[in-house]
Amino acid sequence: MPYPTLVACRHCDALFRRPRLLPGGQTACCSRCGSTLYRESAAQLDSLCAITVAALVTFIIAQAFPIIELDANGITSESSLIGALAVLWSQGMYAVASLVFCATVLFPLVEIVALLYLLLPIRRGIVPPGFRHVMHVIGFVRPWGMLEVFMVGILVAIVKLVSISRVMPQTALFAFAALTLMLTVVAMFDFRRLWEIADSLRAPLIGGDNDPGHYAPKLRSTRDSSAEGADGVAGHVTAKDAGLACCHVCGQLESRQLLARTPRKSHKQHKPRCTRCHAPMHLRRPDSLRRTWAFLSAAAILYIPANVLPIMNTATLAHDRGDTILSGIVHFWLTGEWLIASIVFIASIMVPMLKISALALLALTSQRRSRWRTAERTTLYRVVEVIGRWSMLDIFVIALTVALVRFGTFGTVTAGPGAIAFGAVVILTMLASMQFDPRLIWDPVSRAAPVAEEPSQYTMEHPHD
Ligand SMILES: [Zn+2]
Ligand SMILES: [Zn+2]
Known part of the structure; x- marks a missing residue:
């Protein structure tokens, strides 16, 4: 019912x-x-x-x-x-x-x-x-x-x-x-x-x-601002x-x-x-933690080739070079494109790394049934959910660059094997965060109330914006 x-x-x-x-x-x-x-x-x-x-x-x-x-x-x-x-x-x-x-x-x-x-x-x-x-x-x-x-x-x-x-x-x-x-x-x-x-x-x-x-x-x-904020419900x-x-x-x-x-x-x-x-x-999601760990470990392993292998090869008359994610960022930085260097650095290096460590922290603390900072950990989970997709930025930049820079002998750009590894890292971390059940964070602190016959007797809540 x-x-x-x-x-x-x-x-x-x-x-x-x-x-x-x-x-x-x-x-x-x-x-x-x-x-x-x-x-x-x-x-x-x-x-x-x-x-x-x-x-x-x-x-x-x-x-x-x-x-x-x-x-x-x-x-x-x-x-x-x-x-x-x-x-x-x-x-x-x-x-x-x-x-x-x-x-x-x-x-x-x-x-x-x-x-x-x-x-x-x-x-x-x-x-x-x-x-x-x-x-x-x-x-x-x-x-x-x-x-x-x-x-x-x-x-x-x-x-x-x-x-x-x-x-x-x-x-x-x-x-x-x-x-x-x-x-x-x-x-x-x-x-x-x-x-x-x-x-x-x-x-x-x-x-x-x-x-x-x-x-x-x-x-x-x-837009009605008169709605009250949440009144303090004890527990x-x-x-x-x-x-x-x-x-x-x-x-x-x-x-x-x-x-x-x-x-x-x-x-x-x-x-x-x-x-x-x-x-x-x-x-709760069945096998939530085990699946999260499986996707996370796969992502962490692929994070290495994603950063070591070249994601883009540039061939011109003068030279022929492969760019990894990091060397591409360094190139932007040295040519004075600081904003782009920072955007790509945040999206391609920081976000996947933070995401893997944040999810590992969440999975580990939930596994140990920790009561530590439950609200902050939930916020962390929400942040991971929102920013995860932005790591795909570099893949899109590569796709466009490869398609556009085709000047025959003057220069061509091709995608490198690092791009595949990097795309896989993004997908795997997204799957890991989808498999994680954030309610596991709160389960250890939930009070063991007697099972109610009539659930509607519980907390009355007011919306706030
Ligand atoms: Zn349903
Ligand atoms: Zn809640």
Whole structure:
């Protein structure tokens, strides 16, 4: 039996009662660990649809036209994103080409189209067929679409290429800039709210909280600062303590009896599933720490070849040299491009290293059931989740440079084997942070409350922004 009036924090499992109305543009935060519980988007469903349609059109323009054109002593070279991928592919860099293709073409396109497929009918009060599957697809592709990182990658590539030739921005550059802005607005919408909106459309008469007038099609857009901050609740009851399990995918709370109902032996055949999204239900991610360690160790091992092997080979008439990540940064620094040197240093050297050590620290302390600085460790986890994708920057810069610098005997750039190792490090660290269950940080400090018969008696929470 689901509990639609309760919400559990995804990061610390604290249980809250959902306020009846959260004014538009406000965010309800967990008073225990500070994570966002849910967000009422200021954008109305209508404007969200409009922006998504515009994003689709801009996406097509961005992919169809060249991004930049180089002009070195009369020899010109221009490339679109697809062209850059073709060059990488023809050089035999299949892994890097596929990686860039997925992150900048396939996944963003799937996300935009899937969102439109859901939003357009929902705006009219209809839940489209296959809603559940499409939501799962969006949840899968969303973390891997990296257009905003690619945009910064274009800018870094421009600064880099200015030193060897004249650089002329082309149509797709502006399209990518606009697309980045639009997708940022779309990303502000907490798309998991669509589960609730769909629920309310299917069963409009269950209680005031499911009143469809409150969701689609008009979302309230007033900014109300009068909502009180979290009032001090002495100790928090977690969903686990209250006898509830929280779905990892849609956030629905279900009675733990659902998990207990299946005998362990036939676990494979009858996995307990969420009644709303049909995802397998667990109290905590199964084997979270073991999987985190597996991905982390693989990432740490590959971090060595990623830094030792050349990621880019430059061949000109005069010389032929291979650049590692570090030597590329040193080159930027020596030629006076301090800002770019710092950006690439932070994205390519610092972020992966910090990410690996931060995740190792989180996994180790959770394994030892440490009670040390739980709130700070949760913040650390959130930071790791947000910055992880930015390491892909260097891969995008390489892809663009390789595609553009093709001046025959004057100079060509090819991608080196270090790029594959580096791309793998980024993916593995992202997988490691996805496998880590941050609720493990809080489990040792959660008070062992008696299992409640009626979970709604617990903490009343107010939103604050
Ligand atoms: Zn929390
Ligand atoms: Zn679910």
